[in-house]
Structure formats: C-alpha cells, structure tokens
Amino acid sequence: MTERSRILVVDDIEENLVALEALLRRDDADIVTARSGNEALELVLQHDFALAFLDVQMPEMNGFELAEYMRGAERSKYIPIIFLTAGTGEANRVFRGYESGAVDFLFKPVDPNILRHKTDTFIALDQQRKKLAEQYQQLQESEGLLREAVQAREDVLAVVSHDIRNFLQAIKSGVQMLSKPPEKLGADARAAIHGRLSSTVDLMSRVIADLLDMASIRSGRIEVKPRPEIAAHLVNEAIAVHEPLAQQKGIRLTAECDAVAAAVLCDRERVLQVFSNLLGNAIKFCRHGDQIRVRLQKMEDHIQASVVDSGPGIASEDLPLVFDAYFSGASNRRNGTGLGLYITKRIVDAHDGRIWIESETGKGTAVHFTLPLAKPEQP
DSSP states (O other), rough: OOEEEEEEEEOOOOHHHHHHHHHHOBTTTTEEEEEEHHHHHHHHHOOOEEEEEEEEEOOSHHHHHHHHHHHHTTTTTTSSSSEEESSSOHHHHHHEEEEEEESSEEESSOHHHHHHHHHHHHHHHHHHHHHHHHHHHHHHHHHHHHHHHHHHHHHHHHIIIIIHHHHHHHHHHHHHHTTHHHHHHHOHHHHHHHHHHHHHHHHHHHHHHHHHHHHHHHHOOOOOOEEEHHHHHHHHHHHHHHHHHHHHTOOOEEEESOOOOOOOOEEEEEEHHHHHHHHHHHHHHOOOOOOEEEEEEOOSSSEEEEEOSSSSSOOOTGGTTTTTTEEETTTTTTTOOHHHHHHHHHHHTTTTTEEEEEEEETTTEEEEEEEEEEOOOOO
C-alpha cells in the first residue's frame, strides 16, 4: 500500500491553521501544522511533504525567508510551495514569492474550490512519485533475485561440468576395464574396480544431494523436522559409518561423551548429515597416524558437539571463508562440490544452533556446533 502524503501548513495565527486544516482534510493525506518558520524547518528535516502552504506575514521569519531556507536544504528543496497572504496583490510581492521558489501565490480569503483543486494536483503527483519509487524498489529486488538465479544456474553448471563429468568418466573407464575377458583381468582386479565404481557412485550421489540442498537453501530456509534424539546415539551411528574408511587410512576415530543420556531437539537425518560432512572432511585431510575425536558436552540449555582432529589444520587466510559456498581451500583442490560446510552451517542455523571452527596450521582443526536440549515435557 502506498504511503500517505503529508501537507505542511504554516501560519502564526491559530484560527487560520484550524480553518485551513478543515479545508484541506482528506483521506489520502495527513495535515501537519507549524506556527512559526523555525518550527516548520524542524518538520521538513524530519518528514517528506507533498505540498507546503506558507503564510507570508509571520514574525521572526516570514514566508519568503522560510521558502529560501527550504530551497537551500537538500531534503526540502523540491517541496512545492504555495504562498498565502492577506496583503495586497502587488506585483513586486508576487514576484518575490516566485523568486523564492513558490509554485503559486494565493490571496486570503482563499476560494475553497481553488485550494482543493491545487491540493488535488500535487497530492496526485506525490502519490504517483511514491508508486514509482515502490515499483523501482520492486524492480531492484526482482533484479537481485534474477542475479541470484543466474548465479545459482552458473554454480550448478560449474559443478555438473567439472565434478559429475569426472565421475562419469571414471565410471566409463571402469566399465571398459570390466568388459575385458577374464584371462586379461583377474578376480582381484575386478573386485577392486567394482569397489571404485561403488565409491564413485556414492560420491556422485553426495554431489547431487548437495546440489539439491543448495537449491533448497537458495529458495529459503533449509527444511528440518526436529524431534528429541539421544545425542550419544547420533555420534555412535556417525562413527560406525565412517570408521571403516578411517581404519583404511590408518586414522584413529574415537568418541567422548559426558552426557550419555542427554536428548537434543533435532532432525536426525540432517544432524547425521552434519556429522558426515565434518567427519568426511577430517578423514579426507588427516594423514596416517592422525586422530579424530568426536566430543559431546552438555551445557545449560544445549549440547556442544565437537569434531577435533590432529590433521594439517586450515590456513589462517582460509578460515573466514570455510562456510562460503563452493570454497575448496587455498590449494583449490576439487575433491567435492565445496558445498559441505556451507550446507552444514545452514543445517545448524535451521536448528537455532551455532557453528564455528578453531584451527592452527600443523596442529589440527576443531569444528564445534550446538544443538538445543530437548525439554522434558516433549515426547
């Protein structure tokens, strides 16, 4: 709805203000009155006006002086001014009025029909200006949404053209290898290729899931369906899934929990996705002999979960960027979509939690996030 217009009426005589206010009263505008030039100047610095009626003969600051001050201020220089005076219609007075920036000069007693007609004209212009400003704002917002949509499309195309193309090439190569006759490809080699193909399909599924999550985030807040869950059970499940890969790389994966029975209010699948992203990153970057610990600490009204590793750490210049979409680190290694931590943060945000990272190059990384405790009365 378009904002109402304002009309400024300035006169040092109360009876004149009352009479003008009654004549100018309308549904689409508010009448604002001032009894002196100084009071009027304060008002024009605070509000926008569609039109100003100024009495010429006022003490301290007359209407001409007030108009000149208004024309000198950026906020009020374009307010249409109509002078009102009970004086004679001398040409030099009228000329000075127009010279001061007036659009019209009326003599008292004012014809109500002329007053209303002129007011109608300027209120209509002000309403049209406001509507144009609203439309311009909407256009700017639409343009912003369009830019985001174009950027999202380019982001998806970048991922599809790079990561998924690589996955498909790997699958194609594996299938070509498997097509060789048994005498040229032994059972062990076939099993290894089958394993690589399975891993490649899993990675491609993760990339596609990340892109779908990214689309959800772009269109609004990521969807979560919270319910009470035992936090320690979530950690144990996440570790069980990732332990084989950790053992394969010679990495020790352990859990520490000081609140075994504590329940958190969360979306189970989404929180397991958070743990999967964090543990997957830790395992990917840790070396043989490194250690990864998943800790749970019960606070006053939330659980703090931490994934702490003794890996290479994150460069200080990369730390402020790790939660940005498509960020893959200073080395620009493309071992995924670069969406994992971005999505992880949005999931934690959707739970009204907080996530942050502490890291030192050569000493390891700790990623902490919080989840709200489930209230006892919640089933």
